[in-house]
Amino acid sequence: MSKSTGCCQDFLHYVFDYETPKTLVIPSIRVGFVFRFTQFLVVLYVVGYVCVVQKAYQETDSVSSSVTTKVKGFAYTNISDMEPRFWDVADYIIPPQGDNSFFVLTNIIMTPGQTQSRCAELPNPSTICADDCDCIEGYNDPRGNGIRTGLCENYSSTVKTCEVLSWCPLEIDTNLPKRALLAAAENFTVLIKNSITYPKFNFHMRNILPHINSSYLKTCEFSRETDPDCPIFRLRHILAEAGEDFQDMAVKGGVFGIIIDWSSDLDWCAGKCYPKYTFRRLDNKNPINNVAPGYNFRYAKYYKSPNGEETRTLIKAYGIRFDVIVFGTAGKFGIVPTIVNLGAALSFLSLVPIVADWFMLTCMKKRHLYSKQKVTYLVEEPETESTSIGTMYGTQ
Amino acid sequence: MSKSTGCCQDFLHYVFDYETPKTLVIPSIRVGFVFRFTQFLVVLYVVGYVCVVQKAYQETDSVSSSVTTKVKGFAYTNISDMEPRFWDVADYIIPPQGDNSFFVLTNIIMTPGQTQSRCAELPNPSTICADDCDCIEGYNDPRGNGIRTGLCENYSSTVKTCEVLSWCPLEIDTNLPKRALLAAAENFTVLIKNSITYPKFNFHMRNILPHINSSYLKTCEFSRETDPDCPIFRLRHILAEAGEDFQDMAVKGGVFGIIIDWSSDLDWCAGKCYPKYTFRRLDNKNPINNVAPGYNFRYAKYYKSPNGEETRTLIKAYGIRFDVIVFGTAGKFGIVPTIVNLGAALSFLSLVPIVADWFMLTCMKKRHLYSKQKVTYLVEEPETESTSIGTMYGTQ
């Protein structure tokens, strides 16, 4: 046999010799029981908790969604301050598009006929004046309503205030109707159409479920008990479900969330991926620390008077903004999370012999016998070694 | 040597004595091959699948994005029902801002000159009346168009219907043009500017890629084959790519998604992070179960007539809402996912000896020889033990 053949054999031995631990079999039912029981616990945890409860073998994806909303209903108002008026969708939904956020007007402070002109400020400690010297021309009070002209004018027969250049007459927003103007809005209904996608799984769904037919949709109304799949919601009902009173909330407005949860498990029949609706007020009702409670904004309708002058009707709109919030996570079997979780579980299985060994060598009567046969102490070759170790340890 | 030194040595022995398993070397090429082959499979899986295919060593972040859109184009309409009219961006884009959702008006039902007044309801079984007794004053039919005044009026020479208080004249939305009014909208183009951020990696990108110059942008138009990087889209083309016919969709409207996928692998040259555009209709075209198919909403333009009366033009706007949906996940090398995945892989490597042992002790000819030398049975000290165990097992 040549040298290279020997070298090759060495290499083969190096690569293919299989080194396996020598083992000792302990025929003790107690130790065996501890071993098997610990193993059982680990397997139980992995199968029961990780796989069944947490579904850790799944990879997940977040929902991507598109929402359209359409409000229906009308109201008639006849209060002392204002002319009788009929309100329809084009009047009270601002902006008109049915997006994932829509606003229903419920209360209003209207200031018609404003023009770019001069008028006396609303009276308050910083605007009341005795004569023109109190009013600095061009002064721009951030809490005021316009640019001062430098004159002091009669606001009423008893009070004089600084004159300002502004949209006049000024808005007086202190006498907000105590009962919401469009109290009837509680009976409006909204149709929400929501189509979702889980892009990773190429999965599409709509909130109008396949088993629902057209004629049902024309008459149904959402109710958690009787019609949980109907996508038409009566405003009063959904506020009530969140523990809010519509009439209360309508006065000063607020923000209300219609939350659609699409969490689903796509390993099973996809038909099981249903939307779950919940409702929650998103702004704080009565917090002690709040600025501008409720929800309102100002907008204007612009007109041109016959002589070409621009006038506007300023509207301070109070109302409820409904935010349709769509969320959800879908899970589907994935090879990587499965491997990772199985791997982690196996690591724990490799702990089991440590537990069993510890039990065997400390709790059993025959522990010395077991120990003697399991553990061998290094047998030193003739002299010096064991003492040198003693010395080594001693001198550390 | 004092007692404490002995105690200290015991402790050192306890801590630093290294306990290593005794092993047996099996010089069998078959067992060795099974061992190495199984090892190889595990390593192959880890390197090939987990690292290369799934990139499980990366941590991920979701995109956060900002979109501006700008539509260009105009149209001229000359149909029998309406005066000839020229339409530009300010007329057909509602709302005017270029947000991540924009609406292109394509069809319209216009009801000009509405005022708050009284008129006869549109005839249908619940509104037709014979005399005033059929019309209850103040009744508010949710499917009607106003509040009943209690009178029964002539709707036409042949039909009498209940009079309502409403915006009159009422909208008649049954004769929607069969061919979309703004059919020319198919030639409009939209410029989409999208800047994205992966906050975790502090990575920013725009969909106007660095290698693109200004003059190209002024003339280009998106085309999957020839100009895949151009951010200017012709509406007809992107609908066609999603398999939709613009003229068809324009009649009743719909919702259309322009989906920008920014998924990217940031471990490599960041220049490789490109947007991928796809297009998809988001609402259902012809489902059997649908309410309010297509996409439309009502809005009004308010005017003041010379005598101060408010009039409005009610517009039922049909059109296509384009939702720009930006999504994406970026991955970048992360120490924790790497460790977790390596750990899981190592767990599997620790399974390999179990496979090899099983093979060695069951499939090999010399399995009894191997077993005899690998496995030792506990040798009991003098008598009773083995019989007692037998008894124990027997009496379980």
Add this chain to the structure above:
Amino acid sequence: MSKSTGCCQDFLHYVFDYETPKTLVIPSIRVGFVFRFTQFLVVLYVVGYVCVVQKAYQETDSVSSSVTTKVKGFAYTNISDMEPRFWDVADYIIPPQGDNSFFVLTNIIMTPGQTQSRCAELPNPSTICADDCDCIEGYNDPRGNGIRTGLCENYSSTVKTCEVLSWCPLEIDTNLPKRALLAAAENFTVLIKNSITYPKFNFHMRNILPHINSSYLKTCEFSRETDPDCPIFRLRHILAEAGEDFQDMAVKGGVFGIIIDWSSDLDWCAGKCYPKYTFRRLDNKNPINNVAPGYNFRYAKYYKSPNGEETRTLIKAYGIRFDVIVFGTAGKFGIVPTIVNLGAALSFLSLVPIVADWFMLTCMKKRHLYSKQKVTYLVEEPETESTSIGTMYGTQ
């Protein structure tokens, strides 16, 4: 003893016999030290890096948020081109709702009194004409402003251009004010109310923190140093913090991000979940490759003139769009990620003996002694075996 009892005993032996590796104790402090030190490193990594730094024991959830914004301030403009005008919120915030994206008008090109009529095109190489033959009737130039009527008209005393059917007079958008019209907008303030939810943990928070009181909120203004919790932002300040000059940006407009980071660790006192505000310009300021730099859009106010004709004021609005971008990930102790990470760590601990064995068998003086006592070579039964293996390897 019957046969079945023997069979049963075999089974019990099979299940409950505990097989434990035989071990060899090496009383060498060096090997022991290498073993313990490697162990220590792994534990240090797991505890220090994975648990403390990366918090890998937590499961995470993404924020779901609702934003309302309210801008305050007014401005007075008095420039040569336009009548003196007072601007308030209803004039410069478009659309009026305080959503998570609001637009502050800063510059304007106004074209009042447009009607559906005919006028000469703006002069440019493709519109200048000598006589009617140069203008094709019905031609629709995508870069033009209307549909050609086929006539060639005087644009000015020196230039003739094709006549178009359009909203006339045409907008001339070349002389944009060099100094932004509403330069005073830099002093406007915006109140941002943001309530967030981590749905998985059922955790709710507002950016108006519990310890803040109402009177503070009425006067405070955000400042990173002195008032980091105040939700009222002065526009100039937040642009300055992002390194932008308001006056510069106001001329051509832009998109600006107010980024609220709610990342938090819910394992600790929930009160520690604070919003962190950062500011960043989202569009590119001066890129070489850009179309339509800045941010603008066109909208119109529609009027009816006394004779019933519709006129409009076309407004090309330049301004800053503020996008409130809310993001964040909350982490909370979760059993699955903990197990996975512990498992991965344990896998690494199982590598430690391999390292120690390697050190012991290659670097120690007494490696041959250790090797001899740790590793046993298979002892073949009488003859043929060892040679046959040699032959096997040799003939591979």
